[in-house]
Amino acid sequence: MSPPEAPPMPLDTASGLPLYRQIVVILTNRMNAGTLRPGDPVPGEAAVSAEFGVSRITARRALNELAAMGRVVRERGRGTRVLPFERPPAAMTASLDGLLENVGHMGRTTTVKVLDFSYLPATAEVAEVLELQEGSTVQRAVRVRALGGAPMSYLVTVVPEDIGHRIEGKDLSQIPLLLLLEEAGVPVAAATQTISATIADAEVARALSVTAGSPLIEVNRLVRDTAGRPVEMIRVLYRPEMYRFEISMRRVTAEAGRTWQSDAPDRLRSL
Numbered sequence: 001m002s003p004p005e006a007p008p009m010p011l012d013t014a015s016g017l018p019l020y021r022q023i024v025v026i027l028t029n030r031m032n033a034g035t036l037r038p039g040d041p042v043p044g045e046a047a048v049s050a051e052f053g054v055s056r057i058t059a060r061r062a063l064n065e066l067a068a069m070g071r072v073v074r075e076r077g078r079g080t081r082v083l084p085f086e087r088p089p090a091a092m093t094a095s096l097d098g099l100l101e102n103v104g105h106m107g108r109t110t111t112v113k114v115l116d117f118s119y120l121p122a123t124a125e126v127a128e129v130l131e132l133q134e135g136s137t138v139q140r141a142v143r144v145r146a147l148g149g150a151p152m153s154y155l156v157t158v159v160p161e162d163i164g165h166r167i168e169g170k171d172l173s174q175i176p177l178l179l180l181l182e183e184a185g186v187p188v189a190a191a192t193q194t195i196s197a198t199i200a201d202a203e204v205a206r207a208l209s210v211t212a213g214s215p216l217i218e219v220n221r222l223v224r225d226t227a228g229r230p231v232e233m234i235r236v237l238y239r240p241e242m243y244r245f246e247i248s249m250r251r252v253t254a255e256a257g258r259t260w261q262s263d264a265p266d267r268l269r270s271l
Contacts, residue, residue, distance in 0.1 A: 011052055017199065019054050021213040023062035024069075026052075031071060031082055042072050042080040065211060110152065112173045115207065116142040119161065126158055129222060130230045139164025141172055144207045147242060151208045154237040163231050178223065181231060189226040195219050204237055217243055 011022045030036045043051065048059035063080055066072045074080045119137050127134040138158050145153045157177050166184035167177070175183075182188055198218040205212040216237045223232040249260045 011054070017213055019052070020058050020061040020065060021211070023048065023052055023054070023059070024065045024211075025215070027062070027066060028069075028071060031085070036082050038082050038084040040082045042066070042082060044079055068211070111146045111149075113144045113146070114141065114173050115144060116140070117172065119164065122158075126233070129233050130158065130160060132160060137161040141177065143172060150242070152239060152242045154204050154207050155234060156236075157232060157234045159232050160230075177232065177234075181223075186231050187226040188223055188231065191221050191223045193219060193221040198237065200237070208237070208239055210239060215240055 011019050013019070015022075027036070027042065036042065042063065045056050045059040045063065048054070048062060049056050052059070063072065063074060067074050067080075071083060071085070072080050073083050117140075119139050121135045122130065122132050122138045124134050126132075126138060127136060130138065132138070138160055141155075141157045143155045143157075144151050145155060159177075159181075163181065163184075163186060166186065167180045170180050172180070178188065196218050198216050200208065200210055200212055200214045200216050202212045204216070205214060208214075208216075210216075217240050219234075219236045219238065221232075221234045221236075222230055223234070225231050251258060252261045253259075254261075
């Protein structure tokens with residue numbers, strides 16, 4: 001007697017992430033973990049359909065997506081096989097304690113394309129963060145930063161109008177905005193930053209050469225001057241295979257017992 005068939009692997013139908021994208025993520029994770037190695041056959045449309053309980057159309061879209069990403073090759077009569085994974089560009093590391101210096105290093109080792117530069121009324125969210133009146137004029141810039149020729153990050157920066165006028169005419173594709181602010185006499189003193197996860201919408205996906213719904217790392221930073229005034233807010237969306245957050249720690253004895261303590265300032269590593 002043959003063993004009973006395994007039930008389909010459940011997908012999250014309530015997440016809002018298309019089913020084919022969920023399958024792409026699962027199969028990509030298997031490749032990254034070495035469960036599927038270069039040259040190995042990938043389950044065909046029928047097998048993917050059965051494993052995940054989806055239609056053949058959804059299974060086909062997932063496999064085609066993997067092929068478009070360069071992770072697999074699909075050949076008539078030979079099926080689908082895993083391709084060798086291309087190594088990302090050499091690691092680039094920066095620490096938060098040397099914020100301005102790190103930004104300068106980033107500017108020298110990457111290239112930037114400016115997608116938009118304009119003045120517009122501040123939304124309620126922007127006004128709250130920059131401590132402005134809603135509708136106040138702000139300067140907004142949208143850029144894409146590339147590392148080794150590959151799009152790495154999608155950056156949206158917003159500064160108050162008077163700050164923006166100080167850097168008018170400057171080339172944002174050559175000099176990081178934070179350095180331009182310093183050069184314009186803005187006394188940058190502090191910053192707060194949060195790191196989380198999100199997915200790419202259609203606009204960001206096109207800019208980063210990924211598919212809509214792809215996972216991204218989201219970094220939000222608010223920069224203040226010596227008087228505590230917000231002078232820049234920035235939102236950066238990173239392709240996760242080219243960026244990671246790294247902390248060096250050492251084991252120490254504290255009042256509460258043995259614990260971990262940061263051995264060096266938090267580090268941001270862009271791969």
